[in-house]
Amino acid sequence: MLLRDLVAHPGLGLRLLHDGGSASVALERPVRWVYTTDLIDPARYLSGGELVISGLVWRGKPADSERFVGAVARAGAAALAAGAAVFHGVPDDVVEACRRYDLPLLEVPEEVSFATVTEIVIGSLTAARGNRLAHKLGRQRQLLSAVAGGLGLDELAGQVSAATGTVCRVLSATGRAVVPGPRPLDGEELDRVVATFLTAGRLPAAVAGGAQSVFPVGPSAEQRLTSWFVAAEGDLADRDTETTDTIGELVAIAALDRARREEGLRVARDIADDAIALIAGGAGNRPETAVRLKQAGLDPAGPLVVAVAGYGERVETARAVLADAAAHLGPPAVGVHEGAAVALLPAHDPAGEPAGAVLGRALGRLTPGLGTDRLVVGVSRPSGPDALSGALQEARHARDVAALRPGPLHVVTGAEVVSHVALLATVPDDVRRAFAARVLDPVLDYDARTGAGLRETLEAFLDCSGSWSRTAAQLHLHVNTVRYRIGRVEELTGRDLGELADRVDVFLALRSL
Template sequence: MLLRELLARPELGLRLLHAPEASLDRPVRWVYTTDLLDPARYLSGGELVISGMVWRNGPGDAECFVAAIAAAGAAALAAGDAVFHGVPDDVVDACRRHGVPLLAVPEEVSFSAVTEYVVGSLTAARGDRLALSLGRQRQLLSAVAGGLGLDELAVQVATATGLTCRVLSATGRALAGPPMAQLDEAVTTYLTAPRLPAVSAGPHSLFAVGPASESRLTGWFVVVEGAFPDWHSEIADAVGELVALTALDRARRGEGLRVARDIADDAVALIAEGAGSQPETTVRLRQAGIDPATPLTVAVAGFPDRPDLAETARSVLVDAVSHVGPPAVGLHDGMAVALLAGDPAALHPALARLEPGLGRDRLTVGVSRPALPDALSGALQEARHARDLAATRPGRLHVVAAAEVTSHVALLAAVPDRLRRAFAARILDPVLAYDARTNAGLLETLEAFLDCSGSWSRAAERLHLHVNTVRYRIGRVEELTGRDLGRFTDRVDVFLALRSL
């Protein structure tokens, strides 16, 4: 109920002595009667505080009492006339200073009468809201049982609340609702908020779907326009029902995914054995919703430092692959292996959204080039090599494509660190030592020269040097390393040494 409604009851005879602008529209959550000088510890906000002011022994007491209830978020103060035959001016002044609405309770009106009216009104209103909520729940459950989809469910709740509702996965996959401009920010807030629900920019309120014990990396969440602390209880109830029904829908889909995972496990095992073109593999791929006649890309994912998170890696990859097509994802040798027919380019941005939620864990992913069924075994090996390369890089998340596996990066990654450093030192230590003594900039010039394919003029332009300076420095590098950078083989040695530093 509102303060305005309380003042409008003639049988209570309440007089308004002070009311800040718009304060009469404040909701009253409960009522609390006290004569303590500092009752703040008994208030949780939104109460109508009723007091006979027995605590008042001097003018300073009013300041103490009113400041305490204001800090606790009281909706208003109802002060009785009986003790002082009116409300003292110092109490009125304190209420003005702290912005607390002040009502006077006539001597002939008991505090119990005010309390009974407020409690009765609030109880009746809560009963009405409960009946409305139960009716809405029955309506929504009946609609879901009748085949209402998650997208239609979100539309129904959005229509009832006037707020746009969405359901998203941890990689930002839209499960229900319209596209979201602030998608990345919402996902980051979901993954990193200390507790949920939380509010992201927009503002948007985020609610976890499912048990709190589940890893957020594999979870779903509901996004609703507005900040949930500002909502009326009816809106909060409707959103809560959407979250609960979304959890039911997710559980229902989970049953189907469990069957699909067994099929994917069989298909991946057959491909690993080199039977990608065998009839049994073809059948398994079709059962997983994939056309075996089209070229397929293989993606391999895992947590290199956490073999116990293999199922988490599978769930993450299922979510990411779903941005592209049917999620045929199995487990093989402790890694999640996905087979997809669509463009794998969408995997990288989807997986990148998870990085803020990885904490200390590292997720590495390797992606093959498209291959026909008879070459899928090789594609799997290619994806594994790409993931091995990803595992050598620092950072929490790396997705490496097959194109990088055929480059010098893959070659160097396969060489033990000790040998790679020894190779670099044997060739470049004289250059590094010379730079350390003279600050001549030989290493920087060498890198620019090789990056410009041995062009003197382009290297000079990049370094903002005269071309003769570049020629002199490269000549000095050749003297120190014993390599002729005009020869292709020597240039390759120096290039690989630079990349091995």
């Protein structure tokens, strides 16, 4: 309801005593609600947009008008309606205070009760809300009918964009375009949009600069790292209620569409788990593995890469994040094996960019939302079906290398894996563990009994290329202490760490633990 409608109402006889600087502007102010008071400072009960009605009982002296009107104006009220009954008119000091604060002032005649004014305002507001609700329900029915009729999410987003004049896109947390809109967002703009979605204290939120606003898709309890969101062009603050409601309906339908897709992916996960288990067992070149890869949408004859992701103990989160990032390359097979998320995916995207680079860029967008958590990913080199088991081992070792690096996110490719790690990746796990136990078990047992810190000293000694002084400085120990501990290691292992061959044995045994 506008002030203009209230002043023009024939049954009230309200008189405009102050127009807030311009009658045409003042009369276009919307009235959100009505509040009747005779408190001299009612600000705590106002939230903005109210028509404040007062009988002026609070006025004991002219100076009281300054306090009352100031409190009402600062609270953002739409206008003050002052009753004429107590003073047989509205005192001049009240009018002057309203002029100073640019607060529109209406006089309520003595014969008109405040209850009548309140009833008319509330009735008008209720009718307007009813009309808006009916319009909203009609629009929702149209959209849901379109969904039931088979209209795709991209087509619905196009309809909403056309209806609101606001281009809407549906994106994932790695920047994957579920609905790309009329043009893809460029890299920097996409990064800003995703970062805003991941880090905003409250959603929806506007991207810095006002070029986009982001709306979450899905339940509020879901992690943003694994969510979708709607990016709508323009600043949230500049949109009217109609536009915001329509975008909200697109958000709800996107959530339904996502849930439907998740149901379809459950079968794909079982297929991926089977394929990964076969590959881990050394059956990458068997016919049944090729069948599973085809069912997952992969070409078993083409080069594939394996990616392994770790996100603390949250394996399902790691799987969901890896699946979203891998989808930038095409349909991946993503499952869980031995407590880690594992993906089988094409070696490059349709444009020829290597899988590792695509995954690194997509996962890099998640960095603002990781906080103190760590996401580490290893990606193998491209392999044929007969070498996928080795590729899985290589990806695991690349993931382990990523875990050794500081920071919230690291993606390490097989090409970055140092030579001894690549060598160890080809050695069966039981052989590797047996070798490590034969070399280092006496040291580990001694540490367990005495807490002597021999393993820690040995690792530092090898990292410092056998330098006594650098090892001592790194561990904050006296050089003689380092010499004693390394001497005990040599006694327990039967190795001379001054000899290159023995030093290599101990180094590889440490890396095999």
